[in-house]
Amino acid sequence: MGLKIDSDVGRFRKIVRGKVRDELKRFMSRGEMIGRKGRDLVSIPLPRIDLPRFVHDPGGQQHVGQGDGKEGDVLAPAGGQDGGTGQAGNMPGEHILEVELTLDELAEIMGEELGLPRIEPRGRKNIEEASNRYTGISTTGPESLRHFKRTYRQALRRQIATGTYDPDRPVVVPIREDRRYRTFRRVPQPRANAVILYVMDVSGSMGDEQKEIVRIASFWIDTWLQSQYRGLETVFVIHDAEAREVDRDTFFRTRESGGTVISSAYRTCLQVIAERFPPEDWNLYLFQFSDGDNWSQGDTETCIELLRERLLPQLNLFAYGQVESPYGSGQFLRDLEQPFGEDERVVLHPIDGKEGIPDAIRAFLSTGR
């Protein structure tokens, strides 16, 4: 249910996120509340903005309390406002979970952590389009938007209230204050103008651990790109000897057992792009994960050919992550390095187990393309 106060809450959140009124950030404190959720203690972040006032210095004051204890007993640590002792707090030694981090905040943290540049969109610069929607009534506005009925009603109400309305001669004359206008809000229409194509090799050599790595890496990539583009589309393509487009769920779960023909995936991508995402309107990203074992050298040739001639001209970025598999790493990474090592549209990076994920992500996304 909508509450009147919702707009104040929204405004406050915007200020806290630094979207408006940047100067108020100085007065912000990151407080927290310790709550309980089941058996866990949770820390609930509580940003506050305290507008400064003339107040007494709290440290220089005597306060009054109630309870046991003798003079000189310590009530509580002072919180080290002016250079505390550097000791750890004496909070209960239970495990405290953080809650309530939105994906936007997550992406922001990740961006800071990995030092990722913001992405410069190519093609059409306007990522968002806005349309106007008439949402309310206001006392000011252009005459062309005057709401005749509301204005009339207001005038009638005023005349009745002031006793100037005569039912026998029902003439209602609006004055300046009676006028009501339609107001509109600009409603951003997210234009999905970025699409990520995830390509994963699901052949027999990719084990569950490899898929887990792909899942984690693609989650973070997804999160980052989501924060950069409104309305991001994702396409998932899996392949063994043959490729097909699947939904997210299938993408992460399928385990096939055939051989590996990478060019089949590229063909599928090309088809998807041609059908649904013309590159002049879309920022296209292709992330490919594989253990690097391709069926034949001949197919690898085909892949390089396809990439160079048809895929790369359409893509913002082509990233290839080679996941180390139980059967050792394949050849594909090296095969690509030679023709594309210098191409700035191409990022090639090995992922050595889970620890390698951040490095790979940084490599993939730090191009800012």
Place this chain on the structure above:
Amino acid sequence: MTVSLPRELAELQVRVEKVARSYGLTFFPVVFEVVDYAQMNQLAAYTGFPVRYPHWRFGMEMEQISKSYEYGLSKIYEMVINNDPTYAYLLEGNSLLDQKLVMAHVYGHADFFRNNVYFSHTNRKMVDATANHATRVRRYQDRHGVETVERFIDDCLAIEDLIDHQAAFRANYGLQDARGDADADDESGDGRLPAEEYLDPFVNPPEVLERERRQRDEAREARRRFPPDPQRDVLGFLLHHAPLDAWQRDVLGIIRSESYYFLPQRQTKIMNEGWASYWHTKMLTGHLLEDGEVIDYADHHSGTTATHPGRLNPYKLGIELFRDIEFRWNTGRFGREWEECDDMAERARWNRPTGLGREKIFEVRRLHCDLTFLDEFLTADFCAQHKLFTFARDRRRDAWVIASREFEQIKQALLFQLTNGGTPIIDVVDANFGNRGELLLRHTHAGVDLKLDWAHEVLAALARIWRRPVHLETIVGGKPKRLGHDGSQTTEQEIKEVAS
């Protein structure tokens, strides 16, 4: 949001009100509304009102209150507004016992609002007023932009405490006349008394004449000063004299009138909660409780009046002090004979039944605010019995430490917290400082320095309102200083003494 009260609650209200009247409580009509938790949280964030002007800080309060509710940390049971009729809210889904307790408590507050003198000047149609304020501020936002209006409100809020805490007792509430002694300037003579020439040096000693002349000059200078007397109501002064646009003046006026409206609630927190708790106890235990409800009631009541070492619970302090007063007046423990008796045994036995207790607490609730309440009725016995102590920051140990259990110390600390609402005393002393139209404020230092970084920020806000440099004379670390803001940067200089 107006839902008529369910029948069982409506019947309950009739019973509770009857009991309240039987004890002599008087009040404006009390209207209860049942609201769900989201509405209750909104009301709490709006300090009890259904509507306030748009501002982010209400959103901030809402976030805190609703998060705290969602994680089960706190729950608002009761809310009541000083208004005629007196509106109070009940949380939907509370047990009947809770509603009963809240109703009884609300009647205590309603009686306090109606009868305590500090509330006598408050606007009893404040529910309408806040709605009007909201409409006006929205209109200004439409016309001048959300951010422009919001920035100005922020500046006003930085100084919203700078009002006159004694305003309710001034003859001309809010507005003071200039000193009306127009003849005082027409002093043609030099103050010389007639005397024979040989006696003249003795009747009119030159050094005395010189001193008197200086005093006359100073007095004339003071009459020319503007404002002629220091002005405690800084908001009121700015409202009349700051160079503001019409809408800004209106917004400042709105903030000032709301600030004055809320002032008595800040001044009587301990008494008000004490009084309401006293009466909910009396009414429930004496009349309204069913047998099966006693345990739950006791649990709830003890939660409300629980004490924590680092915090003073106004409910607890208030109710105990009212009970103490009632007891003392019932047993004749007042007056000169009692005060002068220092035989501990006799004091402990003292009982001269007067039956004046009930009458006395009604008088106390009419005439006092927290400051005078504690000044008058806090006793050494009470402090010892209720284990009060003072605590302060120990810098060496970097901790809050119990400082003293001495009665005088406790009382002094309490009174300091309550004087001027615990906020620093600040006056406008000169609106033409340095003959350059700059504003000079004075902080009356009462032993504790100002929080300096904040003081500088407030001065910056004031400079935006005054549109000229603004100064504040205060004492920092024992040295008189003049802090200021000239519109672009902070200034600070040492001075000989703080302006008189």
